[in-house]
Amino acid sequence: MAERALPPVVARMWGRETASRHGPRPSLDVAGIVAAAIAIADRDGLEGVKMSSVAAEVGVATMSLYRYVGSKDELLVAMADAAAPEPPALDGRPWRAYLATWTRANRDFLLDRPWLLALTSRTPPAGPRALRWLDRALAALAGTGLGHGERINIATSLTSYAASQATLVHGMTSAAEAAAGDGSIAGLADYGDILGQVLDPAEYPELTAAVRAGGFGAAEEWTDDADFNFGLDLLLDGVEALIARRT
Amino acid sequence: MAERALPPVVARMWGRETASRHGPRPSLDVAGIVAAAIAIADRDGLEGVKMSSVAAEVGVATMSLYRYVGSKDELLVAMADAAAPEPPALDGRPWRAYLATWTRANRDFLLDRPWLLALTSRTPPAGPRALRWLDRALAALAGTGLGHGERINIATSLTSYAASQATLVHGMTSAAEAAAGDGSIAGLADYGDILGQVLDPAEYPELTAAVRAGGFGAAEEWTDDADFNFGLDLLLDGVEALIARRT
């Protein structure tokens, strides 16, 4: 099978630039630009990341950035990988204990940098950090007798669970902040309140019952670990059942 | 507890406009605008949805739209709800059978309209369609002895599973189409190929092994139902274990 040329984004993420030989040395590198963009996103959110603001942050004219990144989209992809921390160390823990902390750590860094949530669906994981996370999850499942494909599937399910939980929690908490301004949805108390106003019990019988029973609970309950653990255990119980079936 | 005024987006989605009394009748309504925007997104993707293109589609000046929707963002939120089909009918099926088709149907309409994937993380479900989906899932679990909060949690987990699967499949297939143009990632064969080029086996031992063993398989395997069912069963097994614990 012929080697396929690396897509430019991927090459840049892995530092596989073909270094140029002649002329002035470049005054910047991709890593510095990406770091500057991340700093801006942390401070001002993703809307603050403009080619002009990133250029200002590194002290260069806007157009100079195009020497290093092909487009803003490419920059965003690189940011998404670089902004993730290293995965937790395995340290010989049993698969279930490790995957639980792995998934929790995954959710936590998404909540630290909620702007990452808007970037996750852009591209399959191909950066060094994302692949290190994947590699560790596969390692944790190495002794279970599951196949490679199954292990990849499990890791993918856990990643997307972490992302969906982070999206949920972030949606609730950030909406609460914004609520002072315009009248968007302001956390779970309001959410239940709004549903109560809008729902026709005949058309939404179960949901109405849930709202009346306080099924949406207080906002703290959701940001709490309880719900996170609930769904996580659902998944890990499923994995455990699968392993048991295999042995 | 005082009634809280409905956020404008929500009010508009539920048709709770305070109708105006005097002056000329409006020539448009929100539903028509939303339908036009959906038609454009189906045809040209989400980038094709501009205030100007939507206005052209309904045959009106761009600025007239602002009589009906507060902003483009608001329009997108309304689109996200209106673009979903009705949930499958329960028909007295047992919870597991129903939730399986429910989750599959959820994934399917996301794949029919992949532009929905970029809109899902915007706001908690508050539109008539999204809530109808939630209501039916709660109904399916009504006889299980689970609490309202637990049932909501399960429905949320399944929704996000459907979304993550759709994101994955869509990412793979659409990348394959775009691959002719620039060199982005072009389906799973390429994906494994690229990983193989980039991975240092010392740093990514398990991933390297998985790639060599063909753990990423052929692209068809992923779009196939096999992987979808795998993760779904993981979740439903977890639910089943929970129900068993309760009784």
Added chain:
DNA sequence: ACCTGAACACCGTTCAAGT
């Protein structure tokens, strides 16, 4: 080979007028 100023293209939104 790198950097940059000016300019272009695009698009969401405001405003002041029209009817």
Added chain:
DNA sequence: ACCTGAACACCGTTCAAGT
């Protein structure tokens, strides 16, 4: 009370020139 043309603001990207 509704519709609309002109205009503004913003931002990603191209290009041709500078060193």
